[in-house]
Amino acid sequence: MEKMETGLNTTIGEVIRDLSQISQQVTIVSAEDGLRDRRCAKVCAGTTGRRSSNWINYSTTGLKIIVNISECGFVTTPTVTTSLEGTSSHWKSSGGSEIYSATTKSFTTYIDAKSASSRANASGWLWNMEWVAVGYTC
DSSP states (O other): OOOOOOSSSSSHHHHHHHHHTTTEEESSSSTTTTTOOOOEEEEEEEEETTOOOOOOOOOEEEEEEEOOGGGGOOOOOOEEEEEEEESSSSGGBBBBTOOOOOOEEEEEEEESSSSSHHHHHHHHOEEEEEEEEEEOOO
């Protein structure tokens, strides 16, 4: 193989060899759909955004949000962890860490705000759902 200058005096082959010797960074020890090839394990994270969360009125004190995780490329349902973030009153709520209807493409969370709630309040308080998903992509 012809030596290609990278500024580090290494060939692409040497870099690939070195990368193959790095230990696995993501280890899944249990999964709903069973364990798969560890090289397919992936961590994907995101937020619905402080100014872009699409809150849906669910009841007089409740909201729900459907979070799109399709860009993660999971082929099995991942394990999802969430946190409700904002500038006010989210400390009074409950339900922010409970996951419903998780799939490879999305999950839903219901929030009980404990008082009259609306999308306007959630938007005004900059509520957003921050999440981390761990699963397999192959």
